[in-house]
Amino acid sequence: MTWGIIATWKMSLAGVTKAAELLANGRPSGDAVESAIEDVEDNPQFNTVGYGGLPNAEGAVELDASFMNGDTLSIGSVASMTDIAHPIAVARSLSHEQLNNFLSGGGANNYAQRHGFAVKTMLTPETQTYWGKQVRKNATRHDVINTHDSVGVVSLDYRGRLHTGSSTSGIFMKAKGRLGDAPLPGAGFYCDNHIAGVTTTGLGEDLMKGMLPFKITQLIADGLTPQEACDKAVYPFIDDLYHRSGHIGAVSVVAMDKNGEWGVATNVDFTFVVATDSLKPTTFLAKRAAGNTTTIEEAGI
């Protein structure tokens, strides 16, 4: 059996590097997912996830996260949670509950605090200042929709267990209480030990119309490689949605199957990180190419 991990955006490199060590040492993929995402959540340089994430229209940092177990199909999700250091850890904990696995707002905060998850002021002086400037200059839709980079991770361990996780502060200047794709099963993530795990990043309002992670998982079950499945699910959806509605936001997906094979698709310049037992942690750059295909090259630093 092999192991592997794939994660969205180059910001995940340090976290994936730590998680790859866990996997190489035989630790479960759920630990690898949580570890990789917590590294991104802790880093204030990354303004779309966790500490230092950009606030909503009211100046509050509202955090979304999810965790899925490919063995039991158990899911945990939080939405619009505030001032908890590691949303991914709360989502993972919720995936172990029998009921009330998906909590929002004050309910998510109550759960996190009752279960002892660390409280932390997630708004930094820098993001508060940036928010104030944008409010004064009336941030436009364009400013808003270009800041929505969730960290999403799929990991496979030596024992064939797949997990997915994701974490984000959502789009900058979002409405209070807004949910994107990150906490939404099927739209933001899906995972089945018998097949594959998939997670997304991009404009949640469009991703929730496509159910790409679930669709890609099904295509892999039908025999496609992860790359073929990503290409086949993502590009026709993007073109169809543009045709129907006249606009399309950023859409990117990463997938890894039960054998550690992986694939991606995107309509932007999309960086992502992969590590497996035969590939040291490496950052790649993906772009859409002709004929519903994806070009992938190693990214510069």
Next chain:
Amino acid sequence: MTWGIIATWKMSLAGVTKAAELLANGRPSGDAVESAIEDVEDNPQFNTVGYGGLPNAEGAVELDASFMNGDTLSIGSVASMTDIAHPIAVARSLSHEQLNNFLSGGGANNYAQRHGFAVKTMLTPETQTYWGKQVRKNATRHDVINTHDSVGVVSLDYRGRLHTGSSTSGIFMKAKGRLGDAPLPGAGFYCDNHIAGVTTTGLGEDLMKGMLPFKITQLIADGLTPQEACDKAVYPFIDDLYHRSGHIGAVSVVAMDKNGEWGVATNVDFTFVVATDSLKPTTFLAKRAAGNTTTIEEAGI
């Protein structure tokens, strides 16, 4: 072109009857969906939807709803909204927004009040009394998971437009901020004018693992009838989830395709209502039968 409407639970009969008149008079399916659901939301006899819905563990009635347009794939959802008379109308309004289509908690309330939706105290004296009794006797998990009947509606109009909608107060004694399947795209509903619309009712925590509405839509696109697609998607999922996790909650789905053909599947005694241009509003009872099939008979009053 034909028209049709299908809705979960016999409580939807009066609403479907009104909606069928709208459809027969050439009105759009979006109006039919909203009208049918508002009738259920207004009726305090129905303790799982809208006014008179059962409260959460803290005694508050938190409301979830969704609306989807099968032409544009536009989605509007609210979760954990309080004291707004018609959650379905708020969800429909959100489906017209360019961003922030899915709002929870205070954010959903802010939107509803800013857009002039009627405020109403949704807790009735009867449900408050019932809640108090259950708190005093420490309601069990069994009490809780047997109260989760969302109203879900799929409608097709003369012009071939499909819409879905759903509305619920969620499971009785749920945690504050808990989301079920009703507001979740792909898990609680999906709709595409080119194919079909599907919506669910049952235990949200399990339904969000199955992505049944999206899967059924895909199977219908592949050539199955709505009934074949419901049977093929639902029963293997139910058995697989039971095998993986050792338990399974209630799961029911209703589907209608672009030609007004319909299907259902369920693992409980499931009542639902159908009306088409060739069938007056009729309540049916569905049960699971051998060989992954469904028996359907007209229900007594």
